[in-house]
Amino acid sequence: MKRILLAVLGLLGILAAVLVVNTLRVPKPAAAAGQSESLAIDAPAAAARLAGAIRFQTVSVQSGAPIDTAAFLGLHEYLMQTYPAAHAAMRREVQGSLSLLYTWQGADTTAAPIVLMGHLDVVPVTEENRAEWLHAPFGGDVAEGFVWGRGTLDDKSTVVAILEAVESMAAAGLKPARTVYLAFGHDEEVGGRYGARVLVDTLVARGVKPALVIDEGGFLASDVVPGLKGMAAIVGVAEKGYISLKLTSRSAGGHSSMPPTRTSVGALSAALDRLVQQPFPASLDGPTEKMVAAVAPWVPFAPRLALANLWLTEPLVMKALQKSPMGNALTRTTTAPTMLNAGVKDNVLPPEATAVVNFRIRPGETRESVIARVRDIVNDTMIDVSPRDSATTDPSGVSRTDGPAYHLIERTIRAVVPDKPVPVVPYLVMGGTDAKYWSAHSDQVYRFLAAPISASDVPRVHGVNERIGVEAFGTAVEFFARLLRGLDQLSQ
């Protein structure tokens, strides 16, 4: 008995030692960058130029639908007028009807180029919310320390910040160490099929193999990553796939006074319930595993012990993550019923009932595997399951976090926030971005804008009172300015 007890105690001691050793092996948080060479960014002047770009109503409503061409051409012209040195230094092409492709030849034309992406279009402003805007959504007001309006976070901020950075270098007569392409799509908000896809195809056809691609998708966000307090640079290393499936349930119609055992509405309801009750399997692999590893050095000892010993604690960590809708979405393909339709009269059995369920697919699964699983769960001869439309995408590949491109992004982030150490956290982007079109061609594609924002700013993207801080925008400009000046450090 005593022997067994001693053996158990011994094993527990070994276990405790393993847990602690693993925890202590978590690398120390990265230090702040310290004094880096100063770069004079005139944030208020740059913000005023961003405000000018906000005034063009470059709205995307539906893929392939007519668009306000004059608004886009107006924005093109505005960018040419506002950034003359940049436009003199770069070759400019209009692609995919209204998208822009710039080529800025680098000092070393044999080195792999980089691609900086952004998009010119914005989502519409809903009429019912218009009165809630404190400043007109296309007014381009600069007030209370912010630039206000549609596109200030998503995504004219990116386009203008990049051009600000190029302009300052070009005006100083500087050339990038390697060739830089700027690719600004005009239909990102409706899938990018006519804009970014054409831009990427064009570059690929020209033999471009980028050493680094940066698009929108992450921020210098405070209190957004589960378990992490304060500012963190959230760098998107992958994005989820997208599919909406339509469930069509059919049965004989007729009078509701003598219903059959199974009705179209009844069968559909049961099927939806089965889908919601049987969520897709959760997993901590891929980008979320990278995120957990990057967060570990920055949290107190107890949670660090859990994050450093996932072989034992994974169920606990998973449970904690799944408490929030965001944490849940980071770990699995999500199931969201969004549309329901049946019936025209209260005493008539509808012969057809339909539902639309939207799935955001995590890396590791595909549209095909989602359809197969849904058909498996629905498993009802009365119900047909098929894609609602062609707006579907597989999840992107997962970009490297151990290569020179990611390290350059990390170093550049630390240089623009020199006074405090910032966690740089790889992240799975829930929405779609134009960056997905690079997925088949590069594993060094990142989604990030170095603008400090808070958790309360997140709903402003596509919401009411979208705005960006004047100083925050200055930080985004500085990031691109430093990145472009540091391209010699991007060795393959």
Ligand SMILES: [Zn+2]
């Ligand atoms: Zn966007």
